[in-house]
Amino acid sequence: TAQGRDVRLSPERIEGYKFFVNKIWNASKLTFANLDDFDETATAEVADSLADLWIKARLNKAVEDVTTALDEYRFNDAAAAVYRFIWHELCDWYLELSKPVFYGKGSAEQKQAAQKTLGVVFPTMLKLLHPFMPFLTEELWQVFHGDDKNSIMISRFPAVCSEWKNDAAEKEMETIMDMITAVRNIRGEMRIAPSQKLDVLMSTVDEKTQKMVEKHKDYILNLANLESLTVEINAVEPKGVATAVVGSTKLFVPIVGIVDLSGEIARLEKELAKISKDLQQSSKKLANRDFMSKAAPDIIQKEEDKVKDFQKKHTTLENALKKLKGMSA
Structure with a gap:
């Protein structure tokens, strides 16, 4: 709750926190399962993917927001910042973007890059969360570090890392995420089953956007569950499609024959x-x-x-x- 404001104890709010803990626990299981074969010495020269660069930039922003809020005794804002990062960025997006890589759809180098990123992001997230959920984070810290039995309480609190700041990666990933969300919204509005594969046509206004989408189209194919994704400059709108607009790009989703x-x-x-x-x-x-x-x-x-x-x-x-x-x- 906001500083100086009292609210009634809400069972729904407590239930929401229970779901949040479950979310963290499931994210931890995914992390532990996919870091089992992680060889840190083999990842020194591995290039980060867009998702890797993005999540580190967002974590950097979360560290900055949490630290500033704690320094100013705005505990509610600090808690909200770490909650937002864990649920809406780490769990809802980064882990979902990385699952295909972990489960064999990407190259060995992509998997190593994702492991390297998760190996840094996960413990940093635990340290950010520790002031608000000490018992859960201590337990997960001990599991993550295995033989190292030092408490999370004596670890150094995260600091802003200038190397992680990446406005370009944030902007690109935001565009990709908006495109995925646009297709999902059309599915919801038209009651198209999540399992139904779709063929999507995108119309961009310039070659730069076209190349960016082509480079990262696997993210859209996987998370929007598409059969195919065609990206053209100034494409002609086909008949029988639902349309969405993301920035200057139009998305055409065929629904004739799929929707009654x-x-x-x-x-x-x-x-x-x-x-x-x-x-x-x-x-x-x-x-x-x-x-x-x-x-x-x-x-x-x-x-x-x-x-x-x-x-x-x-x-x-x-x-x-x-x-x-x-x-x-």
Whole structure:
């Protein structure tokens, strides 16, 4: 919680922390399993991948944010920074990007580079997390270091490393991640099964972007679960596709033959009608003076949150419906 602010003890919040601990534990199992055959002496000249450069740059930023927040006694901000790095960057992205390399889809050099990176990132992450989760991090530290029984408490706290700062890698990886997210969003909107392989066409406006995507296309193929990815400059938009835009690049995802257009339109229209009714009811409550004057602040807040959620869903459904009707015309 923010400095000087009291909040009610929330069972949902505690459950969220339980999920966070489970996330760390599973990430640790993946790390230990893939560092078993790690030979540190063989990785001196191995070049880092884009994902390796990116995660070290993001860890560097997390170290900076956590250290600054702790120095200023903003413990909530320090905890939020390490939480954000572990869950949303290390687990959600880096480990997922690295799994194909660990499981035999990459070269031996790529695997060694990922092992080298994880061998540095993982213990640094534990040290950042230790002030907030001392028992869990001590246990994982002991497992990670094996015969070295020194406590994590007497290890040196992480410091910012200028060599890890890499704005270019962060920018490139952010673009790749946005492209993966765009395909995933189309899957969600169109209810396309995650297991369904897709053929995606990308249209870029320049050769630089085309070359960058081609160089790192394996990330997109693996995490967006694509059958193929074609990257062209100023490609013509095919018929029967869902479209997403990432920066100046357009992504075309074919859905004709994959999605039952008439059935999906009927489902979305029914769902949109229900959301519209729910939104109207909640909006009426908030417009009612009696309700606003008598209801407890937390009840009003819940209703306001519901309205925001309904509005977001309403917009998403409208956009999806518009796309499908355009394809079936």
